[in-house]
Amino acid sequence: MGPCKSPGGGENIIPLTGETGRLFSPLYPRNFAESISCTWVITAPEGHFVRLKIKALSLGRDCWLSSLYIRDGQNSSSDVFKKFCDDQTFQTSMFSSGRYLRVEFRSLKHYDNSYASKFDAVFETVNKVPASFSCTEGNQVIDLKSTSGSLASLNYPLPYDAYVSCTWKFSMDSDYKINLWFDFFNVSCNHDHVRVLDKRYCGSEKPPSVTLTTRDRVYFRCSGYYTYPGFKASYETKTTGVLSPLKIVGISFGALLALCVVVFVCYKCWKKNNHRVPHTAVVHSLTNDVETEQEQDTVL
Numbered sequence: 484m485g486p487c488k489s490p491g492g493g494e495n496i497i498p499l500t501g502e503t504g505r506l507f508s509p510l511y512p513r514n515f516a517e518s519i520s521c522t523w524v525i526t527a528p529e530g531h532f533v534r535l536k537i538k539a540l541s542l543g544r545d546c547w548l549s550s551l552y553i554r555d556g557q558n559s560s561s562d563v564f565k566k567f568c569d570d571q572t573f574q575t576s577m578f579s580s581g582r583y584l585r586v587e588f589r590s591l592k593h594y595d596n597s598y599a600s601k602f603d604a605v606f607e608t609v610n611k612v613p614a615s616f617s618c619t620e621g622n623q624v625i626d627l628k629s630t631s632g633s634l635a636s637l638n639y640p641l642p643y644d645a646y647v648s649c650t651w652k653f654s655m656d657s658d659y660k661i662n663l664w665f666d667f668f669n670v671s672c673n674h675d676h677v678r679v680l681d682k683r684y685c686g687s688e689k690p691p692s693v694t695l696t697t698r699d700r701v702y703f704r705c706s707g708y709y710t711y712p713g714f715k716a717s718y719e720t721k722t723t724g725v726l727s728p729l730k731i732v733g734i735s736f737g738a739l740l741a742l743c744v745v746v747f748v749c750y751k752c753w754k755k756n757n758h759r760v761p762h763t764a765v766v767h768s769l770t771n772d773v774e775t776e777q778e779q780d781t782v783l
Contacts, residue, residue, distance in 0.1 A: 487521035487588060495521040499606070507603040508588060514541070514601050516704035523586040524557050525579075527608040535577045537592060539603040542568050549590045549600035557583035574620035575645050578612045605699065613638040618649035618703065628656040630720045636670070636703055636713030646707035653697045659720045663701070664692040668714045674706035 487495060487509045499506065506523045525533045535553065542549040546568030556579075564577060564584075577584075590600050617635040618625060623636065634651050637643035650783040651662055663679070670677060672685035679701055683691040701716070 487519065495519070496521045497521065499523055499525045499716045501608075503605065503607045504666040505603075505605050505647075506586060508590075508601045511601050511603055512539070518591050519588070520590075521588045522559075525584045525586070525606050526557070527579070527582040529582065531582060531608045531610050532612050533579040533582070533606055534609050535579075535584055535604055535606045537575050537577075537602065537604045538568060539601070541602070542600045550588075551602055552585075552587040552589075553577055554585035554587065555583075559585070559587075561585055576620060578609075580612070585752055607643065611640060617631060618647060618651075620645060620647060623647055623649045625649070625651050627651055627718070628654045628658075629719065630655065633666075633715060633717045634701065635715040637705065639713045639715055643705050643713045644707065644710040645705070647703070647705055649703040653695065653699070653720075654718065655697055656722075657697050658723050659697055660723055661695040661697070661699070661718050661720050662692065663695055663716060663718045665689040666715045666717055667712070669712040670714055671705070671709045671711045673709060674704075675709065675711065676704055678702040678704070680687055680766065 487507070497506070499590055504525070508516075508521075509519060525535070527533045540551065542551065549568060551567040552563055553565040553567075555564040556562065561583075564579075565574075568698055584606070586604070588602065611618060614633075614635055616633040619640040620637070627634065637647050637649065639644060653659075655684070667679075667691045668684070669687045670685045676683040676685045677690065678684070679690065680695070680699065682690075695718075703714075704709075
C-alpha cells in the first residue's frame with residue numbers, strides 16, 4: 484500500500500515494490516483540501532516494467548493548486564511522462580521505459596471545496612511493454628505511411644482492458660493496393676470487435692485475408708468490460724500499375740503547360756528576329772540615298 488501521509492511539513496517519499504500495489508491521496512475517497520506533497524517511487528524487478536493505472540482523478544479547477552506528475556524514472560529530474568492538473572480527461576494506463584516510475588502529488592490548502600482534489604491508482608509490474616505498432620489510449624487514430632508494417636490492439640502484446648476506439652488509415656498514394664492478414668486474433672464477442680470492409684469479427688478464429696484500397700479503414704472497438712489477448716495484423720502494399728485519374732490529369736496538365744511555355748518562347752524569338760533589319764539591307768539603302776543625292780546635284 485502507498486497511502487499519502489497527513490500533512491506535517493516536508494515531502495513524503497514512499498517507496499513501493501512488489502508485483503502489485505495501490506497509491507492514493509489522503510482521506511481517499513473523500514476530497515483533500517490541505518497542503519501536502521507526496522512522492523511514490525515504484526521499483527520493478529530487473530527486466531520488468533511498471534504499469535500505472537489511474538482509476539480516479541479529480542484535481543479541481545486550478546493547476547497551481549493541485550497537480551499530479553508521472554516521471555519515467557526514479558529521480559525528481561527524470562523525464563515527465565505525463566502531467567495532470569485541472570479536471571481534464573486522462574488516459575488510464577501508462578508504462579515506464581525501465582524498472583522505475585515516479586509519481587508526484589502536490590496540493591495547496593484549499594478554502595473552496597470546489598478546488599479539493601483526490602486521486603486513486605494501482606500499479607503492476609509487467610515483463611513487456613506495448614509494441615510500437617499497437618494502438619494506445621493516447622494514440623487512437625494511426626496513419627500508416629510505410630509500404631509494409633503491422634497494427635495491433637490496445638497495448639498488444641499485453642491484453643486489452645480499457646475502452647478505446649482505434650482507427651488505422653493508409654496514408655499513401657491512391658494507386659496502391661493493400662494486402663492485410665491477421666497473425667493473431669482473440670477478441671471478445673461481448674461488445675468488442677474488429678471491423679474491416681464493413682464486416683465485424685470477434686472470437687478466436689482469424690479473419691480472412693483481404694485486399695484494401697487507401698480509402699479503406701481498419702477499426703477496433705472495445706468496451707473495457709473484459710480483458711482479452713487482442714489481435715495483431717500485418718500488411719504490405721503493391722502498386723496496381725494503373726495511374727489514378729487524378730494523376731493522369733496532373734501529368735497531362737503539366738505536359739500541356741510545358742508545351743505552352745516552349746511555344747511562347749519560340750514565338751518571342753521569331754518575332755524578335757523578324758523585326759531586326761538585316762545589315763545588307765541597311766547598306767543597300769544608304770547606297771541608294773547617296774545616288775539619289777548625286778543625281779539631284781547634277782540636275783542643279
